Amino acid sequence: MTGLSHNAQWVLVSTLMLGAAAGLIGCFAYWKRQSLMSDALAHAALPGVVIGFAVLGFKSLPVMLLGAAASALLGALAVHAIRSGTRIKEDTAMGIILSVFFGLGIMLLTIVNRMPGGRQSGLDSFIFGQAAAMVRQDMLTMTAAAVVVLLAVLISFKEWKLYLFDPGFARGLGLSGRLMDAAYMTLLVAIIVIGIQAVGVILMAALLIVPAVSARYWTNAFGGMLALSALFGGGAGAAGTYVSTLGDGWPTGPFIVIAAAGVFLTSLLFGVRKGLLVRAMQRREQMRRPGARAVMSDPLAEGRRCHEL
């Protein structure tokens, strides 16, 4: 840390907070089976960013983020409309929306870059992320938003757990499905929108997905999964940002994703809950146990066990 400028330290803190918040919301997306949805939403945010810039004619983060949120939500609505109005399945709908919105965003970006003053817009940094290009105000916005997400999860931890595990039962208890859907979508879009400046629209989804799947390998408790996912996300965010500041103009997103991937690989191999190493050891243990062969070679007993399972 000592070698870093004051500004770089701020960048580190804000990407750490962002990573932690993304790790939390990523767990929600994971249990809603919407990991791919977060990718579609992130890509769908790009046209909004560019339009926000083009309308104002100068760079204003709040306006661009508002545009990002609007176009991400439009993407979500489009996915929903395609899924319920046609015979196209959700994954296909997300594939369509992801590529069409991203293509539109790149097209608009090319046009804006040719406009006078467009070159200095720094819009390119929204594609792969450029944490170093953030100013103090951006970091404050990002940190504040991340804190709001953290609080929202902490306060209603038990409601989220119920909603994610058994939404039908939740509704029976009087927990509004619509309210929770809206809150989830708001948090997801919020975290994507504040994150794209640092990580970029292409790789933002990785910061949502990878910490959550990594955390699953270490714990069997929902609270534990949230805490670890936040820790992994925050760690990957800070580590990736730190490495990206070592070179001149290095994008942040790829380094953050590589750091997160390292955490995932470690978890996959060494995780205590169904990590590959633990599973291999358990298998060996079972084979060695006396009588293991007898039990396995009794098809009736096996059948009964399968039935019970």
Place this chain on the structure above:
Amino acid sequence: MEPVMREKGTAAALEEKGTEATRGEEGTAAAPRDNGLEPMRQSGGPEAVLEVSGLSAAYRRNRVLEDVTFRVAPGTLTAIVGPNGAGKSTLLKTMLDLHPRLGGEVRFFGTSYRKAKRRVGYVPQRGSVDWDFPTDALDVVMMGLYGQIGWLRRPGRRHRELAMAALEQMGMGAYAKRQISELSGGQQQRVFLARALVQDADLYLLDEPLAGVDAATERAIMDLLKTLRESGKTVMVVHHDLQTVEDYFDHVLLLNRTVVAHGPTADIFTRDHIARTYGGLLRMREKVTG
């Protein structure tokens, strides 16, 4: 109708309730075809726990429920029986606003489901949730108390004790801290039952609780349901095993997209009614089994 209740050998206190409960349904039993009209005439009878009239629902363009009408008296244990695709699960879901309703009316304890929510306990099919979710058995049971705990509040020691007691009642005390994916199908079903139990509802709706469970679980579940009935609660169960209907349930609702017949098991669960519910399927089966 009364001899049936005696034959069942239920507690003396229950007998009175049983007769009271069945009295209102005599009309339905005598003329099951007219179920569209009968319940209306009967509304002057004992207070119904559940009143469904003209209910219909669809999946996309396929109508799965058509003009379903019946009423359930308090203190009864009813099996909902019908072939695959008869709309048994959909009936429960539609009554509970979990599936869109095309038409008709559902009243719980004389009021809407919204207002009576707290008095209704629903046990969905085991397969409706992802058991790989990171949580333990006790925690799942505790979810049944969330309504009582209040939103945004944390559960306390008393709630943990209540949940533990419910698990023990289902013979699952030793598995409280077990990760739910490591439980067998029967054990998972018992956890779901315990979760419904802590809700302390007055009407329980269970979707196939006996599907694919071991014999011990089946016994534990049926014991629980009978205990619930004896304490004055009302229970409706989607059931798939025709062999056990007469042993387990005092009432039966034969369903095939609409109500074929409904009433006390001894009167309603007849060869004729079953054949009408299952169409040609049963005749085929009888030929095979001799």
